[in-house]
Amino acid sequence: MNVFELAYTALINNSIKEKIDLVTKLNNYKNSNLLDYQSSCHIKSIADPGRPEKPDLVRFKSVPKRDKSDVGMIKTIHAICHIEFNAINLALDAVYRFRDMEDKFYQDWIRVAFEEVQHFILINDYLNKNNYKYGDFEAHNGLWKMTIDTDYDVLARMALVPRVLEARGLDATPKIQKRFKNSNFKPMVEILDVIFKDEIGHVKIGNYWFNRLCKQRNLDSMVVFDQLIERHIGEKLRGPFNIEGRKLANFSKTELEYLQGT
Ligand SMILES: [Fe+2]
Structure with missing residues (x-):
């Protein structure tokens, strides 16, 4: 079973149910040592990964500001659900796109894809309980x-993806949990606890591979990171940062000082 072919098939699949099944199979094959990590297929660029017809995607600015009413809170939960769905595709793309890495790289990102599937299910089930989807x-x-x-x-x-985007999720979670605590959607606090724990692992995986690649290429990780932030973000990363969460995800003392501008 070729890992790249399976990851690609899951990535481009538009059906939620089928994507979940394909990722689950991929994870099972990984656990049973049935995967072949030799690249055989050509790498395609993917402008749009597989996703269901709904939700309609709109430019960020045109999404109305979410309020604290029940529907406003449901919209927040829906936005988290969307992030989790995207995170499945993101992890699958990491598996599919980058060749000639150690087997562990693919195994790590398959695990991430599988955990993102669980997050998506948790949130979508909770939406269903509230008569939404x-x-x-x-x-x-x-x-x-x-x-x-x-x-x-x-x-x-x-x-950029685990160390910036996913790490931002770690920064934001406690604040969002606080909002849910004082709402009619308290079970979200516990759901976000589960997700938070896994996300720390995902950022950790990103840190591991980022640092390993820097070492292999003889690059100074701090300099490279700063250059990449400049190139892709164009400004300093903005806090407030969840320092405790980031520490658990293996950001070094130097990196945390860099983030805080000290
Ligand atoms: Fe997630």
């Missing part, structure tokens, strides 16, 4: 952009 609201279309922007190099992908 993924696709009921518009969602923003910007989440895939950084994936395409970092297609050119696995080092850039590891720097």
Whole structure:
């Protein structure tokens, strides 16, 4: 079973159910040592990964500001659901796109894809309990952009996606949990606890591979990261940062000082 062919098939599949099944199979094959990690197929660029017809994707700015009413909170939950769905594709793309890495790289990102599937299910089930589902609201279309922007190099992908985008999720979670605590959607606090724990692992995986690649290429990780932030973000990363969460995800003391501008 070729890992790249299976990851590609899951990535481009538009059906939620089929994508979940394909990722689950991929994860099972990985656990049973049935995967072949030799690259055989050509790498295609993927402008749009597989996703269901709904939600309609709109430019970030045109998504109305979410309020604290029940529907406003449901919209927030829907936005998290969308992030989790995208995260499945993001992890699959990391598996599919970058060749000649150690087997562990693919195994790590398959694990991430599988955990993102669990997150998506958790949130979508909770939406269902409240008589909503993924696709009921518009969602923003910007989440895939950084994936395409970092297609050119696995080092850039590891720097920008797990270490910046996913790490921002760690920063934001406690604040969002606070909002849910004082709402009619308290079970979200616990759901986000589960997700947060896994996300720390995902950022950790990103840190591991980023640092490993820097070492292999004889690059100073701090300098490279700063250059990549300048190239892809164009400004300093903005806090507030969840320092404790980032520490758990293996950001070094030097990196945390860099983030805080000290
Ligand atoms: Fe997730």
